[in-house]
Every structure is written in structure tokens, then in C-alpha cells.
Amino acid sequence: MIILFATAGSGNCFKAQLLMRQLEIAHHTVMVDVIGGETRKPAFLRINPNGTVPFLLLEDGRGIAESNAILWYLAKGSHLFPQSTFEEAMAVQWMIFEQTKLESNISPARFFTTIVPERREGMEDRILAWQSAGRQGLTRLDAHLRFQDFVAGPRYSIADIAVYGYTHVAGEGGFDLDAYPAVSAWIDRIKAITGYVAMPDLAQAA
Ligand SMILES: N[C@@H](CCC(=O)N[C@@H](CS)C(=O)NCC(=O)O)C(=O)O
Structure with a gap:
């Protein structure tokens, strides 16, 4: 196994x-x-x-x-793999975006805010920098999701799972998800998918 x-x-x-x-x-x-x-x-x-x-x-x-x-x-x-060459390319694009603009900012901000807040001292400037860069990533994602239901196209795929991983818990890193209505609506769509x-x-x- x-x-x-x-x-x-x-x-x-x-x-x-x-x-x-x-x-x-x-x-x-x-x-x-x-x-x-x-x-x-x-x-x-x-x-x-x-x-x-x-x-x-x-x-x-x-x-x-x-x-x-x-x-x-x-x-x-x-059925969760992108279903066309274009959707595959979009999945790669957004999975790289996730790692470079979202995960790399939301994850450390959340780590020092919620997981190990006792290690926060001395990290304040870096946390602010991660939050600022993470907000830019969320703004870009929000603009993208205003025009389509899912990250790589019309269907739920691994690109959504990748982007969802840290985006949906961004609040634990000091981000205000209410400021990103298309992202919030997409989070609700994902939570409604079978097997969630x-x-x-x-x-x-x-
Ligand atoms: N880019 C990697 C990041 C993996 C990563 O940093 N994982 C953390 C936990 S979320 C970890 O294992 N950290 C252990 C360490 O840095 O020693 C991925 O997407 O899997």
C-alpha cells in the first residue's frame, strides 16, 4: 500500500x-x-x-x-486531472502561482500567527512582508475567479486542490478573506464538492 x-x-x-x-x-x-x-x-x-x-x-x-x-x-x-492540453497548462501555471505567490506567503504568516505564536517575537516585520505579498497573490486570484468557476477552467481539478490548500485557511495567517469575494465564493463551491x-x-x- x-x-x-x-x-x-x-x-x-x-x-x-x-x-x-x-x-x-x-x-x-x-x-x-x-x-x-x-x-x-x-x-x-x-x-x-x-x-x-x-x-x-x-x-x-x-x-x-x-x-x-x-x-x-x-x-x-x-476526472480530477485537467481534461485538455490548455487546461493542463493552466493547472501548471496556477500550481506554480500557488507555490510562489500564495503558499510561500500565507504558510509562514499562518505558522507564526496560529501554529507557533510563541515563536513570533522578532518576526513581526517578516510577517508583515508575507501578509503584504500574500494579499497581492489573493488579489490576483480573486480577479481570476471572477471570470471562471474553477482555477484551471470550467471543471474542478487538482489545480483547485493545490490553490485551496493554504488559501482557505489564510484567515489563520491574518488575512481577511471577506476582502476577496470571488475567492470566498470559490471556497464555498469547493466545500460542496462530493468527498470533501x-x-x-x-x-x-x-
Ligand atoms: N513546496 C513543498 C513544501 C513542503 C514543506 O515545506 N513542508 C513543510 C510542512 S508544510 C515541512 O515539511 N517542513 C519541514 C522542514 O522544513 O523541516 C510542498 O509543496 O510540498
């Missing part, structure tokens, strides 16, 4: 968990204590030399790091 190495509270790990639920992919989950430093220890680095979760270990021993690569691999051939599961509670974050 394939194994997903994950940690609670992570939008990147949640992407893989949501997709596997919606595609009903049998798997085993191994929880990794990121805050306790487990991803930096030799035992985990032997599994994933990149030192990150999510990490997908296939039955034949090969592995895949990077949440969006995991989505791509698992969804290929399913909520992100594991932050209380379980390790």
Missing part, C-alpha cells in the same frame, strides 16, 4: 489527503512531527532527502516530494 508521510495543520499535506479521499485511493498515513524537528533527522532524510512532508512512498520504493507533484501523479487519468473533507484540526498539529 502507498504511504503518505504528513503532518497535521499543513495545507500542503491536506492537498494530498483531500485528493486521495475524493479519488478513494487506499493508502496508509504516517504522521511526522515537523515542529519537533523529525523532518531534519537522518531517519526521515533517508526516506525523503528533501526533508519535507508531504512525501508519497510508492509500493515499489520510489518516492515523490512536493505536494503539487503528488497531486499530479495521483490524479493522472482521473475538512483539513485535520490544528489541535493535532505536530
Whole structure:
């Protein structure tokens, strides 16, 4: 059986968990204590030399790091994979946007605001910079979603799952999602899709 190495509270790990639920992919989950430093220890680095979760270990021993690569691999051939070459290109475009403009700002702002607020001291300027850059990303996403229901085109796909991972919990990073009505309406559309599961509670974050 394939194994997903994950940690609670992570939008990147949640992407893989949501997709596997919606595609009903049998798997085993191994929880990794990121805050306790487990991803930096030799035992985990032997599994994933990149030192990150999510990490997908296939039955034949090969592995895949990077949440969006995991989505791509698992969804290929399913109804959640982009259905045309253009939609594929749009999915790549927005999955890169997610990593460079959204996740890279929302995730650290949320980390120091909600997950480890005790480590916030001295980080105030960086948090403000992440929030400012993240707002620019959300503004761009909002403009995009005013003209189409889903990120890569007319259908829900892995591009939505990728972008949703951190966007829907941006409030925990000090962002006001009400300021982005098209994003908020898209979040509601995603929550209504068959097989939707909520992100594991932050209380379980390790
Ligand atoms: N770009 C990567 C980011 C992965 C990542 O940074 N994961 C965090 C948890 S959300 C992690 O494993 N951090 C552990 C560390 O940096 O040691 C992805 O999309 O999977």
C-alpha cells in the first residue's frame, strides 16, 4: 500500500489527503512531527532527502516530494486531472502561482500567527512582508475567479486542490478573506464538492 508521510495543520499535506479521499485511493498515513524537528533527522532524510512532508512512498520504493507533484501523479487519468492540453497548462501555471505567490506567503504568516505564536517575537516585520505579498497573490486570484468557476477552467481539478490548500485557511495567517469575494465564493463551491473533507484540526498539529 502507498504511504503518505504528513503532518497535521499543513495545507500542503491536506492537498494530498483531500485528493486521495475524493479519488478513494487506499493508502496508509504516517504522521511526522515537523515542529519537533523529525523532518531534519537522518531517519526521515533517508526516506525523503528533501526533508519535507508531504512525501508519497510508492509500493515499489520510489518516492515523490512536493505536494503539487503528488497531486499530479495521483490524479493522472482521473476526472480530477485537467481534461485538455490548455487546461493542463493552466493547472501548471496556477500550481506554480500557488507555490510562489500564495503558499510561500500565507504558510509562514499562518505558522507564526496560529501554529507557533510563541515563536513570533522578532518576526513581526517578516510577517508583515508575507501578509503584504500574500494579499497581492489573493488579489490576483480573486480577479481570476471572477471570470471562471474553477482555477484551471470550467471543471474542478487538482489545480483547485493545490490553490485551496493554504488559501482557505489564510484567515489563520491574518488575512481577511471577506476582502476577496470571488475567492470566498470559490471556497464555498469547493466545500460542496462530493468527498470533501475538512483539513485535520490544528489541535493535532505536530
Ligand atoms: N513546496 C513543498 C513544501 C513542503 C514543506 O515545506 N513542508 C513543510 C510542512 S508544510 C515541512 O515539511 N517542513 C519541514 C522542514 O522544513 O523541516 C510542498 O509543496 O510540498
